[in-house]
Amino acid sequence: MAPDALVRLDKVSKIFPGGIVGLDAVDLDIAPGEFLTLLGPSGCGKTTSLRVIAGFENPSSGRVLLEGRDITGLRPFDRPVNTVFQDYALFPHMDVAENVGFGLSLRKLSGTEQAKRVGEALEMVGLADKLGARVLELSGGQRQRVALARAIVCEPRVLLLDEPLSALDAHLREQMQVELKRLQSSLGTTFVMVTHDQTEALSISDRIVVMNKGRIEQIAPPAILYDRPATKFVASFIGTMNLLQSRFVGRAGERLRFAAGKLPLEAVSETGETPAAGETRTIGVRPEDLLVVTEAAEGTAPARVSGIVFHGRTLRLHAELGQGTSIVIDAPRRADGFQFSVGDVAHISLRRGANCPVLAS
Structure with missing residues (x-):
C-alpha cells in the first residue's frame, strides 16, 4: 500500500x-x-x-x-x-x-x-x-x-x-x-x-x-x-486518435522515425525499445498534430478528403491515406485561407515536436 x-x-x-x-x-x-x-x-x-x-x-x-x-x-x-x-x-x-x-x-x-x-x-x-x-x-x-x-x-x-x-x-x-x-x-x-x-x-x-x-x-x-x-484502448477512448500501422525506419536522436505509408512520423516509446528496421508498430497521432497544405512538399503525404465536419474554428477532415488507411485531421477554418471539398487532395505532415506515442496492444 x-x-x-x-x-x-x-x-x-x-x-x-x-x-x-x-x-x-x-x-x-x-x-x-x-x-x-x-x-x-x-x-x-x-x-x-x-x-x-x-x-x-x-x-x-x-x-x-x-x-x-x-x-x-x-x-x-x-x-x-x-x-x-x-x-x-x-x-x-x-x-x-x-x-x-x-x-x-x-x-x-x-x-x-x-x-x-x-x-x-x-x-x-x-x-x-x-x-x-x-x-x-x-x-x-x-x-x-x-x-x-x-x-x-x-x-x-x-x-x-x-x-x-x-x-x-x-x-x-x-x-x-x-x-x-x-x-x-x-x-x-x-x-x-x-x-x-x-x-x-x-x-x-x-x-x-x-x-x-x-x-x-x-x-x-x-x-x-x-x-x-x-495502450490502443486508452488512445482510442480518450479524445480522437489516429491509430496508424507504421514501419520503423530509424532514429532521430531520442525520437523514433516511422512511416505510415508515405507519411513520415516521429514517435516516443515509454518502454525505451528500438524496433528492428522494417518492423511495424501502432503509432497514435492526434488530429491537431497534423498540418495540412494544398501543395506537395518534402515530408508531406497526399490524403483524399472523404468527409468534412464543422467544428467551429476548425474543420475536421476525414481522409484516406491510401491502402485503406483512414485518417482524421483538424484544420484551421480561415476566411483568408484555403478550404476543402469532398474529393479534394490535401497534403499532410506531422507537426514538429508532436508527442506521438508507440502504443501497446
Missing part, C-alpha cells in the same frame, strides 16, 4: 452470477484529498468499483482498506463514506433542509448543531436561500446541489459520485463541473467519481483511472493520459 493512500483496493475481484467478471484483481490506491475519476465504457467495472468502496457490493476476493484498516466486511453505514447517486435519491415529501439534514438526524446531535451544519452545507453549494423549498420546486441543477449538500454535511472521509451530472443539459453540466471541482478543493475531501464522459473526466480530475473489461488500463493525470496513452 502506498504510504499516503487513503483508500486501497487490494486485488479486488467481483464475479457476478453466470460467471460474469465485474472486476478482475484490481489494485488501486486513492490519495487523501484528490479528485479521482473512474472512466470507461458501460460494463468496464467503474460502477462496480464504486459500489465495492461504498459497501453496496461485497468483493468475491480481495480487500478494501481505509488508511490501512480492512473495511471489507463493514456495512455501508458503518463506513466514513457517502454517495451521490445518479438520480440524486432525494425525498420528495421533505423540504431542502430536511433532505440535507436526514443523515444528521440519525446521529446524537442537538437541533441547534444540526441546523448549523445544514446551513453551512447549503451555503457551500450556493443554496442558502432554499432551506424551506420543496424538492419538486427545484431545477435539475439545484437538486444536484442538494444531493451534494446532503452528502457533505456528514463530513465523510470519501465522497463517491455515481455519474452525478448525467441528467443535466450540456450547458448546466459544464457549470456544475466547475462547481464540483471548486467544492472539492475547498473541502479537501477525497472525491471518487464515475463517468463515461471523457471530457468531464479530463476537465476536473486530478487523476483518471481508465477501465476496460474489469481491469485498469492506465492511471494518470489528464494531460499525461491525453498526451501519452499507454
Whole structure:
C-alpha cells in the first residue's frame, strides 16, 4: 500500500452470477484529498468499483482498506463514506433542509448543531436561500446541489459520485463541473467519481483511472493520459486518435522515425525499445498534430478528403491515406485561407515536436 493512500483496493475481484467478471484483481490506491475519476465504457467495472468502496457490493476476493484498516466486511453505514447517486435519491415529501439534514438526524446531535451544519452545507453549494423549498420546486441543477449538500454535511472521509451530472443539459453540466471541482478543493475531501464522459473526466480530475473489461488500463493525470496513452484502448477512448500501422525506419536522436505509408512520423516509446528496421508498430497521432497544405512538399503525404465536419474554428477532415488507411485531421477554418471539398487532395505532415506515442496492444 502506498504510504499516503487513503483508500486501497487490494486485488479486488467481483464475479457476478453466470460467471460474469465485474472486476478482475484490481489494485488501486486513492490519495487523501484528490479528485479521482473512474472512466470507461458501460460494463468496464467503474460502477462496480464504486459500489465495492461504498459497501453496496461485497468483493468475491480481495480487500478494501481505509488508511490501512480492512473495511471489507463493514456495512455501508458503518463506513466514513457517502454517495451521490445518479438520480440524486432525494425525498420528495421533505423540504431542502430536511433532505440535507436526514443523515444528521440519525446521529446524537442537538437541533441547534444540526441546523448549523445544514446551513453551512447549503451555503457551500450556493443554496442558502432554499432551506424551506420543496424538492419538486427545484431545477435539475439545484437538486444536484442538494444531493451534494446532503452528502457533505456528514463530513465523510470519501465522497463517491455515481455519474452525478448525467441528467443535466450540456450547458448546466459544464457549470456544475466547475462547481464540483471548486467544492472539492475547498473541502479537501477525497472525491471518487464515475463517468463515461471523457471530457468531464479530463476537465476536473486530478487523476483518471481508465477501465476496460474489469481491469485498469492506465492511471494518470489528464494531460499525461491525453498526451501519452499507454495502450490502443486508452488512445482510442480518450479524445480522437489516429491509430496508424507504421514501419520503423530509424532514429532521430531520442525520437523514433516511422512511416505510415508515405507519411513520415516521429514517435516516443515509454518502454525505451528500438524496433528492428522494417518492423511495424501502432503509432497514435492526434488530429491537431497534423498540418495540412494544398501543395506537395518534402515530408508531406497526399490524403483524399472523404468527409468534412464543422467544428467551429476548425474543420475536421476525414481522409484516406491510401491502402485503406483512414485518417482524421483538424484544420484551421480561415476566411483568408484555403478550404476543402469532398474529393479534394490535401497534403499532410506531422507537426514538429508532436508527442506521438508507440502504443501497446
